[in-house]
Amino acid sequence: MTQQLTRLLDFEKEKEQNMLLVFQQAQQHVNQQRQKLQSLEQYRVDYLRGISQSGKEGVKASHYQQHLSFVGKLDKACEQQMNAIAQAKLAADQRKSLWLKQQQRVKAVEMLLDKIAQAAQLKANKQEQALFDEFATQKFFRAQKGLFN
DSSP states (O other), X not given: OHHHHHHHHHHHHHXXXXXXXXXXXXXHHXXXXXXXXXXXXXXXXXXXXXXXXXXXXXXXXXXXXXXXXHHHHHHHHHHHHHHHHHHHXXXXXXXXXXXXXXXXXXXXXXXXXXXXXXXXXXXXXXXXXXXXXXXXXXXXXXXXXXHHO
């Protein structure tokens, strides 16, 4: 039984490592999505500075309208990126939850193996004590027999 549990423990540990890897990849994806948002936001700020600068030099109304339209598209892209981050975060949280549950399974099997090992050690200790008691009893009876002879 112990051999089967040891194999099960190895299997569960491997599953845990795989789930940890999947969780870490999901976290990396979240970070990448956040970086994309930061890049979009920085581009938007830089673009607005450019519009402001060109506005000081004078710009036609049609060009100004095109600039504003493009800023609106950047805003929409930022909003979509925020949604992508939220979904990536949700996926990462789910993968973390699965990984933590798998950790609990590994700990449960480890605890079971520890209990079995403790029980086996206790049994061995009792057998050893019984053997020592038997030797002590035989020694006592031999000594008693020697006194009566």
